[in-house]
Amino acid sequence: MLEVKNLHKEFVNKIAVNDISFTVNKGEIFGLLGPNGAGKTTTIRMILNIILPDSGVVLFDGKPFTEETKNLVGYLPEERGLYQKNKLFDTITYFGSLKNLKISEIKNSANYWLKKFELAGNEGRKIEELSKGNQQKVQFIISVLHNPDMIILDEPFSGFDPVNQDLLKEILIELKNNGKTIIFSTHQMEQVEKLCDNICLINNGEIILSGKLTEIKKNYGNNSIIIEFSGDGSFIKDFKGIKHCNIFENYAEIIVNNDFSVKSFLDEVNKKIDIRKFQITEPSLHSIFIEKVGNASKVKEVIS
Amino acid sequence: MRLSKVLSVTKWEYIEKVKTKAFIISMIITPIFIIAMIVLPGLLAEKSDNDTKRVGLVDLTDSLSAKVINSIESQYLLENGKPNYNIIPIPHNNESEDVLRKRVDKMSFEGKFETYIIIGKNVFRDGKCEYRGSNVSSIRDIERFTRSIKNAISEVILIQKGIKPEILKEINRPVDIKSIKITEEGEAKESGFLQTFFTSYIFIILLMMLIMLTGQMLIRSLVEEKSNRIIEILISSCSPTELMAGKIFGLSLLGLTQILLWIIIGVGASISFSLNIVSLDNLLLIIIYFLFGYLLYASVFVAIGSMSNSEQEAQQLTGYVSMILVLPIVLAFSAVQDPNSTLIRVLSYIPFLTPTFMILRIPILLPPIWEIIVTILILIISIIFMTWVAGKIFRTGILIYGKKPSLIELYKWIKAK
Numbered sequence: 001m002l003e004v005k006n007l008h009k010e011f012v013n014k015i016a017v018n019d020i021s022f023t024v025n026k027g028e029i030f031g032l033l034g035p036n037g038a039g040k041t042t043t044i045r046m047i048l049n050i051i052l053p054d055s056g057v058v059l060f061d062g063k064p065f066t067e068e069t070k071n072l073v074g075y076l077p078e079e080r081g082l083y084q085k086n087k088l089f090d091t092i093t094y095f096g097s098l099k100n101l102k103i104s105e106i107k108n109s110a111n112y113w114l115k116k117f118e119l120a121g122n123e124g125r126k127i128e129e130l131s132k133g134n135q136q137k138v139q140f141i142i143s144v145l146h147n148p149d150m151i152i153l154d155e156p157f158s159g160f161d162p163v164n165q166d167l168l169k170e171i172l173i174e175l176k177n178n179g180k181t182i183i184f185s186t187h188q189m190e191q192v193e194k195l196c197d198n199i200c201l202i203n204n205g206e207i208i209l210s211g212k213l214t215e216i217k218k219n220y221g222n223n224s225i226i227i228e229f230s231g232d233g234s235f236i237k238d239f240k241g242i243k244h245c246n247i248f249e250n251y252a253e254i255i256v257n258n259d260f261s262v263k264s265f266l267d268e269v270n271k272k273i274d275i276r277k278f279q280i281t282e283p284s285l286h287s288i289f290i291e292k293v294g295n296a297s298k299v300k301e302v303i304s
Numbered sequence: 305m306r307l308s309k310v311l312s313v314t315k316w317e318y319i320e321k322v323k324t325k326a327f328i329i330s331m332i333i334t335p336i337f338i339i340a341m342i343v344l345p346g347l348l349a350e351k352s353d354n355d356t357k358r359v360g361l362v363d364l365t366d367s368l369s370a371k372v373i374n375s376i377e378s379q380y381l382l383e384n385g386k387p388n389y390n391i392i393p394i395p396h397n398n399e400s401e402d403v404l405r406k407r408v409d410k411m412s413f414e415g416k417f418e419t420y421i422i423i424g425k426n427v428f429r430d431g432k433c434e435y436r437g438s439n440v441s442s443i444r445d446i447e448r449f450t451r452s453i454k455n456a457i458s459e460v461i462l463i464q465k466g467i468k469p470e471i472l473k474e475i476n477r478p479v480d481i482k483s484i485k486i487t488e489e490g491e492a493k494e495s496g497f498l499q500t501f502f503t504s505y506i507f508i509i510l511l512m513m514l515i516m517l518t519g520q521m522l523i524r525s526l527v528e529e530k531s532n533r534i535i536e537i538l539i540s541s542c543s544p545t546e547l548m549a550g551k552i553f554g555l556s557l558l559g560l561t562q563i564l565l566w567i568i569i570g571v572g573a574s575i576s577f578s579l580n581i582v583s584l585d586n587l588l589l590i591i592i593y594f595l596f597g598y599l600l601y602a603s604v605f606v607a608i609g610s611m612s613n614s615e616q617e618a619q620q621l622t623g624y625v626s627m628i629l630v631l632p633i634v635l636a637f638s639a640v641q642d643p644n645s646t647l648i649r650v651l652s653y654i655p656f657l658t659p660t661f662m663i664l665r666i667p668i669l670l671p672p673i674w675e676i677i678v679t680i681l682i683l684i685i686s687i688i689f690m691t692w693v694a695g696k697i698f699r700t701g702i703l704i705y706g707k708k709p710s711l712i713e714l715y716k717w718i719k720a721k
Binding site for chain 1: 306308309312313315316320324528531532533534536537538539540541542543703
């Protein structure tokens with residue numbers, strides 16, 4: 001469906017994207033991950049022909065991405081915005097017509113999606129009269145209005161409340177089941193874990209991890225421990241054999257080395273704090289992300 | 305470039321802007337403002353008095369007052385046939401001039417008359433007189449009084465030299481000059497200085513207001529699209545060239561709508577007030593310069609809008625543009641006096657000044673045909689070049705956020721493939 005080959009882009013004094021290649025198959029949900037400033041948005045813009053790469057190619061169904069291809073792709077940019085003073089339906093009509101839709105097609109499709117997002121009846125209202133969440137729904141509708149083969153969503157979940165996040169998740173799965181290809185970038189690893197087939201993790205413009213999500217996790221093995229507790233858990237990080245750990249107020253996730261002794265760790269922890277849950281598991285994507293990106297403190301800021 | 309996408313953008317830019325309050329208000333306010341600005345000073349300056357003015361006259365020579373009074377009162381009449389001025393002779397009691405002034409000033413404040421004239425004692429030698437009052441600003445009044453006193457003085461001198469009064473009357477007969485503008489077709493038409501002047505003036509102001517108004521709208525929409533990233537959705541649907549072309553077409557349509565409405569309002573106003581302030585000779589030529597000028601400036605605004613991050617930032621740049629646009633108005637007066645001056649001619653070959661300066665020159669004195677052809681060619685080439693430059697700046701600028709680009713960066717954008 002989509003092949004990205006050796007994309008490279010330099011800005012004034014910074015390499016934004018360095019030799020990135022990946023393939024997205026038809027009908028899959030592909031996660032493009034990475035901390036802020038990693039080059040995700042630049043990559044997406046180059047895929048969409050919004051900016052030109054210095055070198056490298058983007059192939060869509062085996063052919064170079066051209067202006068005509070834009071009609072087959074939907075895009076939700078990261079930073080949200082719409083014409084505030086214009087009416088909802090006029091706005092949708094404009095963006096639909098830019099994708100070469102006829103007015104009747106726009107009407108049908110808009111009705112379907114507005115109903116789905118519980119926005120029917122608001123067609124005549126100005127965008128500025130809608131809540132932020134509803135504006136975001138309108139933007140999503142604009143990206144899928146023309147029934148595109150491929151949908152690129154930059155941080156689709158941010159700004160939605162949990163109810164709407166679930167709604168969006170359902171819709172994405174539905175779109176996938178209808179054979180649509182979805183690429184999305186996000187910082188919210190749980191969404192990725194629930195949705196993505198393949199992922200690609202970018203840092204400083206380079207791919208540091210990519211492949212099938214299930215395989216990536218399997219490669220990490222059952223070397224992860226999750227504890228839920230009450231008390232002061234700060235001592236955990238000093239325990240022998242810990243490769244990496246994330247300690248929160250009453251939750252800790254630990255990635256361990258081979259010389260780690262589960263038994264003595266459990267004994268020690270049991271003495272000092274009150275354990276509510278103790279689980280040995282494969283690591284969460286969250287932990288993998290933080291371990292891979294390295295600079296944990298910087299990333300924590302991003303994730304929170 | 306695909307026409308359907310261009311038209312989608314054009315339609316949106318046109319319809320959504322025509323509907324805005326700002327456009328509707330300016331559509332109505334601007335012509336009213338222009339008409340008021342042009343008509344009011346004219347009406348006020350040319351307006352004749354409605355009532356007879358009372359003017360005091362102190363004649364320190366004791367030999368001129370009768371002649372002056374007679375000449376002023378009989379020569380200048382109001383529309384209803386009454387004399388325009390009622391001259392009240394004031395005797396002087398051989399007091400000193402300071403005392404006299406104080407005394408007569410007081411009379412004026414008491415309302416016996418509004419203003420008064422003192423004919424100086426030595427007026428035959430030094431010509432000195434005084435015109436005093438709380439409001440002595442009417443140039444027309446002063447000019448009339450001066451002429452009457454001067455005539456009276458020459459009369460007295462000539463009579464002393466033995467010239468007969470009948471001959472004097474013939475000497476002093478006023479001359480009435482009618483200015484008539486001739487064209488090569490041989491048609492002679494009565495035309496005033498003000499009319500030619502206002503024709504240039506009105507078209508330049510219209511062009512200026514139109515460019516500034518629609519230019520601001522373009523900038524506002526571009527800055528909005530940039531700041532909330534709508535531009536990314538647009539560019540993921542059509543090419544930057546299509547977007548820019550659509551915007552310029554939409555803007556031009558908007559401009560044409562506005563001109564059309566202004567013409568309707570203007571024609572309506574001139575019919576209902578029976579004003580004839582605009583000479584419509586060579587209107588087609590003026591409109592050609594008008595449209596080309598508009599297109600040239602539209603590309604400038606596209607460039608400004610795409611490299612600005614906020615309206616304030618854009619306003620600095622549009623400030624320079626409006627200065628260029630105002631220049632011909634500043635020079636209009638000297639152009640009217642000498643439309644063939646080297647300065648005016650040279651300036652009309654500078655692309656950004658061509659439209660306004662040619663509009664300034666055409667009604668005053670039609671430039672030779674080769675000048676018209678050359679300037680139109682210059683304009684067309686500049687429009688093509690500027691649109692190309694604006695397209696380059698647009699392509700890069702709309703996706704760059706943050707600080708305003710330096711000239712070197714702009715040059716790089718233009719050179720980029």
